[in-house]
Amino acid sequence: MSQVVLITGASSGIGKSIAEFLVTKGFIVYGTSRNPKNELVNGVHFLALDVTQGETVKAAVAAVLAKESRIDVLINNAGKGITGPLEEIPEEELKSIFETNYFGPLKVIKAVLPAMREQRSGLIINVTSIAGYMGLPYRSAYSATKGALGLTTEALRMELKEFNIKLTNVAPGDFATNIASGxxxxxxxxxxxxxxxxxxxxxxxxxxxxxxxxPQKMGKAVYAIITEKEPKVHYKVGAFMQKISVFLKGVLPSKIYERLLLNHYKL
Structure with missing residues (x-):
């Protein structure tokens, strides 16, 4: 029986690549966007969902369950970027980025958990970011949202172990997508x-x-995670130097690591 996958933010970029790659592997894939133009695109069934609007989250999850009776994999991919000196970012924009990148995924997780508990199985993959492992200059709010989601995943993973529901983070580096425009x-x-x-x-x-x-690289990485019997807590996908930067943070003195970042950003 084909597994049923629900992926948020599937109309473009990384989410689109993941969704379409999983279709080629035989999964039944439901993708979401705030305003889908078509119900079926390249084998992906689309539903309207805005992660900041709880009623749309509940409605989309209910629609998948009504048709498929189960959700085997949730991929929390929907998110947005934010840049700027923290002093100059309006407070409403800071709240908005947390609503989308942090509280949004939690809404979707809460919506699918009752069904996953009942079926005594499930996998939740949270798409975070390599930027969530470190505070980056002029990306402080973005780093904070992704770091918060990663830590929450670590905790929730242990809370849900008794129900045979698995959680993991996959942290992409920089991918050639349209994220900058949004x-x-x-x-x-x-x-x-x-x-x-x-x-x-x-x-x-x-x-x-x-x-x-x-971004096809993310599709292949997520497929590999889904097919693992016991997924790890964290995965990193991207260029070698971006992945090694996370390792270096753990082994270098903090001031030396900070100096590397300053040099990288020419500050």
Whole structure:
């Protein structure tokens, strides 16, 4: 029997690549977006879901269960980016990024857990970010949301072990997607004391995305996680230097690691 997968944020970028790759492997895939244009795209069944709106989350999960009677895999992929000097990011934007990147995935998890507990099985994959392992300049809020989701996954994984529900994080590095176009950018103000350094960092971030990895790599990585009998707590997918940066943070003195980041961002 084919496994049923629900993936949020599946209309573009990494989410689209994961969803379409899983279809080729025989999974029944339900993808979500806030305003889907078609009900079926490249084998992916689309549902309307906005992770910040609890009623749409409940309705989408109920629709999948009504048709398939189960959800075997949840992939929490929906999210957005945010950049800027923390001092200059409006408070409403800081709250918004947490609603989407942190509280949103938790809403979806809570919605699928009763069914997974009843079927005594399930896998939840939270798409975090390598940026969630470290505080990055001018990406403080983004790093914070992804770090929070990663730590929550570690805790929830232990809470759900008795129900045979498995959780894991998969942290991508930079991939060639349209994420930059959907980010909130604090305006680069001529009068800002951060103008020079923020401008340099912003250009570097966009360059990293433009020259990022093929998002199909994430599809293959997620498929490998699903087929593992006992998934690990954390996975990292991306360029070697991005993955090794997480390792270095764990072994280098904090000031030396900070100096590496400062040099990288030319600060």
């Amino acid at each position: 980010r909130y950018h604090a305006p680069l103000k001529e009068t800002s004391p951060y103008k020079e350094n923020y401008g340099k960092s912003l250009a570097l971030m966009d360059e990293h995305v433009d020259h990022g990895e093929d």
